[in-house]
Amino acid sequence: MKGSSGPPKALVKELADLGYALMRLLFQEAKEVFAQHGLSPQKSHLLTLLAQGVNLPSRLAEHLEVQPSQVSHLLAAMEEEGLLERAPDPEDRRRTLLRLTPKGEELHRKVEEAWLSAFARHLSRLEEEDLLRFRAILRKLTGVAHG
Template identity: 35%
Template sequence: MATQRTPRTDPLTLEVVELIGTVVARYHEEYEEAAAEHALTGAQAKLLSLLTLEPLPMRRLAQKLRCEPSNVTGIVDRLEARGLVERRPDPEDRRVKLAAVTEEGRRVARGLRDALDFAREPLAGLSHEERLSLRALLLRMLAA
């Protein structure tokens, strides 16, 4: 079966594409702002948030952040210098270092998440049914 091509010139499609671009832009701006309120860069905020779930090897962090492992060294260095993250040995493999949030790091991450929830609050304007529709539409988009 041949894959069907979307009509790129369809004005409605173009408008929706434009709107998605706007949502993406606003999402990013507010993410950066929220991070900056805690004196974090975007990359630092992402890494810190990842670690609130569980300690992770440096290598694993690089995969999650989609960057080279050498970069993670610096980001963790800076977070560690502020006492938000610490490096622990991995009992199972002495080559591995596990990055883990400290208590202070967890506090900052909590504040960050609250700010982000607020940033994402445009959803407030939608009813329960509308949220259901939006979920379905987003799922279909992502499945494409």
């Protein structure tokens, strides 16, 4: 960007509005996908985090930006539904490790496939060159070097 004053305010405002509209659109679509599988957005996010290997309740609370007690209630419900199981940490018996059950792994896979399909429908409006440019821009804005 030329100069130190940054982009024009009107452009920043328009980009902010468009970014917010895109987030709302995608979040609404995600909620619909999750609901089709009987999940709230938070439960779906927990499934994803557990599938990624986040296995401590305290770390889940950090990722979700909620109090540990809120995560505890969600985890109890998901355990009751047969989606996850708890086990003592073999290295520190005071801690509890979490992992998805086969039922939880299957549900995560189904929800992820449905969500990616929904997101792909939106992305299909762009040409391949635009998709690659969009990815490069998102990487630059988020500081993510590669996929």
